[in-house]
Amino acid sequence: MLSERLQSGMxxxxxxxxxxxxxxxxxxxxxxxxNQQYMLYAHIPFCERLCPYCSFNRYLFQADQATxxxxxLRQEMRMLAxxxxxFESLYIGGGTPTVMPDELFATIDEARRLFSINEVSxxxxxxxxxDEILDGLAGRVQRLSCGVQSFDDxxxxxxxxxxxxxxxxxxxxxxxxxxxxxxxxxxxxxFNFPSQSEEILINDLAGVLESQANQVTFYPLMASPAVAAxxxxxxxxVDYAREKHYYEIICEALTGGANPAFGFSSxxxxxxxxxxPASTTSANTPIIDEYIVxxxxxxxxxxxxxxxxxxxxxxxxxxxxxxxxxxxxxxxSLSGRTIFSPKDRMxxxxxxxxxxxxxxxxxxxxxxxxxxxxGVPSEYLFFKAVGAIEYEDKTVIKLSAxxxxxxxxxxxxxxxxVNGVRDQARAALSSAECDxxxx
Ligand SMILES: C[S@@+](CC[C@H](N)C(=O)[O-])C[C@H]1O[C@@H](n2cnc3c(N)ncnc32)[C@H](O)[C@@H]1O
Ligand code: SF4
Numbered sequence: 001m002l003s004e005r006l007q008s009g010m011x012x013x014x015x016x017x018x019x020x021x022x023x024x025x026x027x028x029x030x031x032x033x034x035n036q037q038y039m040l041y042a043h044i045p046f047c048e049r050l051c052p053y054c055s056f057n058r059y060l061f062q063a064d065q066a067t068x069x070x071x072x073l074r075q076e077m078r079m080l081a082x083x084x085x086x087f088e089s090l091y092i093g094g095g096t097p098t099v100m101p102d103e104l105f106a107t108i109d110e111a112r113r114l115f116s117i118n119e120v121s122x123x124x125x126x127x128x129x130x131d132e133i134l135d136g137l138a139g140r141v142q143r144l145s146c147g148v149q150s151f152d153d154x155x156x157x158x159x160x161x162x163x164x165x166x167x168x169x170x171x172x173x174x175x176x177x178x179x180x181x182x183x184x185x186x187x188x189x190x191f192n193f194p195s196q197s198e199e200i201l202i203n204d205l206a207g208v209l210e211s212q213a214n215q216v217t218f219y220p221l222m223a224s225p226a227v228a229a230x231x232x233x234x235x236x237x238v239d240y241a242r243e244k245h246y247y248e249i250i251c252e253a254l255t256g257g258a259n260p261a262f263g264f265s266s267x268x269x270x271x272x273x274x275x276x277p278a279s280t281t282s283a284n285t286p287i288i289d290e291y292i293v294x295x296x297x298x299x300x301x302x303x304x305x306x307x308x309x310x311x312x313x314x315x316x317x318x319x320x321x322x323x324x325x326x327x328x329x330x331x332x333s334l335s336g337r338t339i340f341s342p343k344d345r346m347x348x349x350x351x352x353x354x355x356x357x358x359x360x361x362x363x364x365x366x367x368x369x370x371x372x373x374x375g376v377p378s379e380y381l382f383f384k385a386v387g388a389i390e391y392e393d394k395t396v397i398k399l400s401a402x403x404x405x406x407x408x409x410x411x412x413x414x415x416x417x418v419n420g421v422r423d424q425a426r427a428a429l430s431s432a433e434c435d436x437x438x439x
Pocket of ligand 1: 047053054055056093094095096123124125146147148149188189190219220221222223224
């Protein structure tokens with residue numbers, strides 16, 4: 001079908017950009033541009049257990065290594081401050097940022113000392129939703145996100161999470177206890193696990209509704225090449241053919257009916273208490289890991305961080321040893337870069353903003369000096385032809401319900417491609433570090 005060919009063409013384009021990283025000798029990120037707003041992303045690559053499906057940069061937690069890593073991260077923040085950066089928003093992702101709470105708190109406090117931070121987002125895991133850690137986070141973190149994945153004990157066992165992070169019931173109780181301690185509390189779920197039946201999905205949705213979390217992100221399971229083998233061994237092969245049906249079940253349970261409990265915030269993020277599409281208040285802006293739609297430009301610090309700045313994508317080294325060596329030498333740890341052409345930048349904007357449900361045409365005109373239809377004619381016509389555009393006027397393009405699943409499928413492929421970059425970077429690691437990465 002033409003639409004499928006166009007769709008896979010778009011994904012191939014995006015992936016080829018991401019996959020065509022060239023080695024860089026740059027030792028620093030470029031400085032900030034005047035009047036440009038940036039978010040700071042900090043990556044904490046340590047976990048107490050390595051989930052078999054996960055392609056993020058993560059190593060088995062070792063206290064000595066992590067202590068020195070956090071110190072390096074604070075040093076890298078100071079480098080950004082010296083380059084002239086300021087940030088209002090800090091996102092701490094992982095891995096598991098709360099793996100050493102005191103180090104995390106010191107890092108957030110240092111960020112507040114250096115920059116004009118008014119909002120901190122942070123990821124965690126259910127075993128860290130204890131009073132002690134939550135008390136330390138409250139006041140420092142406004143937006144907390146916790147990985148739940150499923151409330152089903154069988155699935156949690158398959159994901160190798162049951163033992164470390166608790167049973168479905170324990171997780172639900174911990175999540176409920178967080179309630180309103182934060183401006184926003186998100187839970188991450190994964191759908192379309194090979195052994196996830198419709199019944200399990202419906203029970204997971206019941207758990208989400210009971211959870212009291214005010215936001216939920218439902219990721220489609222993404223099997224990147226590096227984890228495909230461990231996935232097939234542990235949870236089985238991924239069947240993308242049923243993904244759309246499962247997505248429809250999720251949308252119906254959360255946003256359907258006369259009085260829906262949730263509304264859409266992005267194609268795979270839902271906000272509680274909003275029967276209508278995305279509100280723009282801070283509490284309801286989607287908190288979406290590295291999948292950032294509300295800040296287009298962001299420098300990333302830490303091993304394995306991906307920065308997008310001034311039309312270039314930069315990758316920090318995945319090696320903890322190289323990362324430490326670079327920071328100790330007073331440098332950043334950049335290992336690869338790809339430069340986006342003006343056309344690539346338009347495609348990237350088109351995808352990212354529509355993933356966030358609407359595209360700002362005025363901002364587009366101002367940034368690119370042309371209309372959307374002229375800048376990305378094939379993508380624009382394709383979205384129109386398949387009914388992915390709900391509404392359009394002089395200022396905005398809004399995604400339709402039909403377009404939402406299209407974005408899920410495009411983004412799933414896109415992030416499998418991003419994971420390909422991670423795989424590429426890992427290929428350069430010593431075998432000892434590779435062993436640590438994959439457990
Ligand atoms: C990378 S983790 C970091 C935070 C925390 N360690 C956790 O497990 O939630 C963030 C989220 O990414 C999602 N994720 C990781 N690997 C994935 C995959 N292969 N497919 C779909 N989602 C994935 C999970 O929902 C996870 O909660
Ligand atoms: S899903 Fe979270 S806890 Fe599991 S390995 Fe990935 S980052 Fe670590």
